[in-house]
Amino acid sequence: MAGNSFGEIFRISTFGESHGVALGVIIDGCPAGLKIDTAFIQAELDRRKPGQSNIVTQRKEADEFEILSGIFEGITQGTPIGIIIRNEDQKSKDYEHIKDSFRPSHADFTYDVKYGSRDYRGGGRSSARETAARVAAAAIAKQLLAHFGIKVQAYVSKVGKIEIGKEYTEMDLSKTEDNIVRCPDAETADKMIELIKEVKKDGDTIGGLVSCVITGVPAGLGEPVFDKLHADLGKAMLSINAAKGFEYGSGFAGTELRGSEQNDAFYNDHGVIKTKTNHSGGVQGGISNGMGIYFNVAFKSVATIMQTQDSVDKDGNNTSVTGRGRHDPCVLPRAVPIVEAMAALVIADHLLRNRSSKL
């Protein structure tokens, strides 16, 4: 109800403010019997954490996690898995200046209206730091998916106006981690990095697109009316900070296609029913059809800029706000593991939900 949980069977609940004691997540509904590689959880957190490169925020947070429950002798027990990540490096004084003023395009104003007050330090609960808890939980989900042969891979496909211009099938996605911007196309990656550095120098920020591909999903996942697989993926992505849009398969561009161009003809590929094209993005009628699932997520530029902006204070007086502290000039590189995380959570949940579709 208060919206801090996600999923129906494989269900996570996150908690924690940016500069509070700790972040954390409870994973409820992970089936018993799954062997957990804890090093993988840390590796995933490391992909999201600040300070990884010179094109992201220079905050230093180790993001070390502690598993409190649910795993015994390395195996999930079917009981809730509790994970916490203690906060460090909390330069709360960086935020004293926004205690009574609202940063433009942040959640300061809306939190204040909704709750009557807010933990202003580092954005409190509205901070993207909350996504560390999602990534930790999804590191469990990804291991569940791996058990069933399912893989989730995201990458940066566009920064500002610089875009890859290739389909995911035309690239080697294993190269995504080869550069700091997480773009599998090396040449485009260089341009993106250059742009981000330029933007950063201006004290400004820039947006872009993350693309995501999910392979190995069996046909049949997704619930056909409100909880269509792509609808749940869409909500998952739009719940990520700074996300402004979602499209799957042929997406927005595909709206210009005629049915005769858009439709994916079926054929029999050595006993497996496939489609010749995949404008459907692996989902038809809200249910996976066994083809690759792919989608794009639009992220706006980060709201905190190192410039002075007009605003108002709590009492409605005109004022100005100037960005301080260490912030990301571009959220995209660090958004990649978060997009993967949310995708993994959706698929894990629907994998379990589908166990009741038939007698």
Add this chain to the structure above:
Amino acid sequence: MAGNSFGEIFRISTFGESHGVALGVIIDGCPAGLKIDTAFIQAELDRRKPGQSNIVTQRKEADEFEILSGIFEGITQGTPIGIIIRNEDQKSKDYEHIKDSFRPSHADFTYDVKYGSRDYRGGGRSSARETAARVAAAAIAKQLLAHFGIKVQAYVSKVGKIEIGKEYTEMDLSKTEDNIVRCPDAETADKMIELIKEVKKDGDTIGGLVSCVITGVPAGLGEPVFDKLHADLGKAMLSINAAKGFEYGSGFAGTELRGSEQNDAFYNDHGVIKTKTNHSGGVQGGISNGMGIYFNVAFKSVATIMQTQDSVDKDGNNTSVTGRGRHDPCVLPRAVPIVEAMAALVIADHLLRNRSSKL
């Protein structure tokens, strides 16, 4: 769990197949004391129903509803409101040819895999006819919203490559119903209608965009982490048949903006805190900020075309499928009330959810 319900407090559950006995919806959680105008429910259903004009399907369905419960002496009782719409004009024989074959880009194949069988008549549960139940429910939600001064208005902003090219603030949205394509810009409407007629003549179909505007929403609605207001709107829209994408505020195009261009500066407008621009689309940090909420929904071209397409049958044999019956060449005009319906349901739910945000 099986995904036929939507909303948390103001919650609807739909049921019914296209060519079964009836469609229906239960609205649970509508507060007691709301005066209901039943004529408005029919008016909304009429906006969605087939056969309205020569650019939509020529099927004839009266879509007459019957209220079974929850309203007494014209007033909601706080108890579930049950509404059914009996099916008529069921030319099930039009569907015999697809009993054992899968129509490309329809849900035939995925339903068969998921459930082991399907009600193939008219697409069964996967038919967009299910949305009539949503529209009926939303006609109640809209009356709840009207009580609180909230208004939802959608319109067709693009068909194929023909688009309005104006912001919603530059148009008179009350003109949306003045033409059969539901585009408030008369000139563009004419071009859209022409295109749809041309596409229809080719036995083909075409996609486009529906834009939606919600005004009068107080600041504070939306839950800040997973159930962000725009995330729930996104899921709602993506749950509509043929939807392929969602963007709000500056959306996909806005990803190219720098923070200094994207950010919405606050100012005090005679005691009300507003933003000078509204790239945020009325939602910041997942919570409404009191500005107009606006978003776009991408719809692909209708999958049923009057042409012959390659496919496979249930046994995996190659076959072909040719469209029959009466189908929409373009889903957009009839999608307008459906987009409004889903938007109204989301806002009504969050309006009630927000009653517990403060002591």
Add this chain to the structure above:
Amino acid sequence: MAGNSFGEIFRISTFGESHGVALGVIIDGCPAGLKIDTAFIQAELDRRKPGQSNIVTQRKEADEFEILSGIFEGITQGTPIGIIIRNEDQKSKDYEHIKDSFRPSHADFTYDVKYGSRDYRGGGRSSARETAARVAAAAIAKQLLAHFGIKVQAYVSKVGKIEIGKEYTEMDLSKTEDNIVRCPDAETADKMIELIKEVKKDGDTIGGLVSCVITGVPAGLGEPVFDKLHADLGKAMLSINAAKGFEYGSGFAGTELRGSEQNDAFYNDHGVIKTKTNHSGGVQGGISNGMGIYFNVAFKSVATIMQTQDSVDKDGNNTSVTGRGRHDPCVLPRAVPIVEAMAALVIADHLLRNRSSKL
């Protein structure tokens, strides 16, 4: 949220007022592929309906149902199953006298406070007539359970001070339907019937106990913390009109036993692990252990009596209320199928929920 739904995966939502147009239920989450015997649904409704004998209300309602969706060619489709029962024999004028007064120990006063008004005809939504919808839904659940070898049997074990005094294992439960009070012990049944007739003659009412036994439940059902199998059964039973208490296994009486008497020793019965005694009532730690599940439900005497009672009206003035119309002198005989219905719904739901307990 508004509490008109029950279950997580196998989930029902009921709607309808006593003297409104119709009652109904949506069953969402019934797996596809179940063959449905519709005659069984009517048979179950007939066990609950009024007018069956001279010890229950003489109201006449056929309680004929209509299936609106979800079943095609006799088989469940995995889609929501909608069932309605139209109301007949609505002597609404019998209720004019309570329009503005509150019947003692009814829901008139509390509904008025909660909702600001109420559909006073026949108790509206608070009428036990609502349970017809539950029984219809459970007739589907029972068929699902039968597929897995699970059987639910309830019977009247006590009326007033007349009780059976035998364990369920000492009786032939197939004899429950042999008499109008639904007590499998013929001798006790006669005494119960006599008592009810006496009470009825006095214009009074009487309470009692319904006992219920569930056999064939595999070990492993139930979720171990809040959704313990017996906790969900308890809630299910307490949600039935006039229920005042629930106990399972050794229950209230067992609280006087020492651990050495109460504990159920395990033994190996030809490869199946069983317990020598079954004070646990088939549930240990909230999870079924494969032994018979049994419990008792306490029902108070019906609130409507053919006598004059003190009360107040809407404005708080002292007044008196005299029962009119045709009411049950004892709810127990008709409560038997309702108890079975709620038990079947709980087990069906947990059967499906348990599909995600292991990898």
Add this chain to the structure above:
Amino acid sequence: MAGNSFGEIFRISTFGESHGVALGVIIDGCPAGLKIDTAFIQAELDRRKPGQSNIVTQRKEADEFEILSGIFEGITQGTPIGIIIRNEDQKSKDYEHIKDSFRPSHADFTYDVKYGSRDYRGGGRSSARETAARVAAAAIAKQLLAHFGIKVQAYVSKVGKIEIGKEYTEMDLSKTEDNIVRCPDAETADKMIELIKEVKKDGDTIGGLVSCVITGVPAGLGEPVFDKLHADLGKAMLSINAAKGFEYGSGFAGTELRGSEQNDAFYNDHGVIKTKTNHSGGVQGGISNGMGIYFNVAFKSVATIMQTQDSVDKDGNNTSVTGRGRHDPCVLPRAVPIVEAMAALVIADHLLRNRSSKL
């Protein structure tokens, strides 16, 4: 779904095994603006913790909690409140002997069947230690209720065959904490303590009843069909370890009353509508009527006894199990704060749920 969460709006999720790293709870949906007394949380945990007296287990656990999130400057923020309690004094070697054997009437066998394995140390997740998390969460709920003038008080009313024999209205409940058995009647308390000591000497255990009273609840709480206020209270109580039964108002004994004796006549008490008697236990039609809510919970004797019992091992071989370690001879004294906790959680949730009953 996996049943580790409770409540709809005021919703808690617990996690943690008895001998794992920590127990914890997330409270989601607590309204913003509530001033929290953290000392009260510790005081409540101390009422539940082991080692309080010589009639409960002698295990030593400080049960010190740490708040991780959701409270800023002493005030709830509307964001999830995370609380953990680290485990100490884990004599896991006390449990080696049950690693492969099933303790009679414990959850060992059922967990093993359900999950394929179990954390056998101290009962793992099935340990009543989990209730510490509930008590911590309810210490917040109680402060919310106190803000609205609502008070929850439980006490031991029966141990073995020794019972108080007085209504709650005839006693001073503030004396409950005056003795180690938590019975407000001093004379009965002495007898109970004597009995427990005797039972303990025998290496045995004993059950009993906890009664609970909730005052100050406004009329109108509870949802009228499945989520009746007493049904949710019943489930809450039955979810507590060792609970075997629940009754409210006149309960099981009341089933022998005739309607003319059972019914609670209304009267106007200086402008407030009250009932002359309160057999309804403060709830009518599932909704609170403003009178005191009261109910009883039956607890069986603790399963772990210091005696040797027959059992089987994992491979189905006959074996025997002898209790070791430090266990409660009677769960009742420590169950009092747990019963209060669950009651407080139910009322807090329904208090918020009721905010949407009317326009």
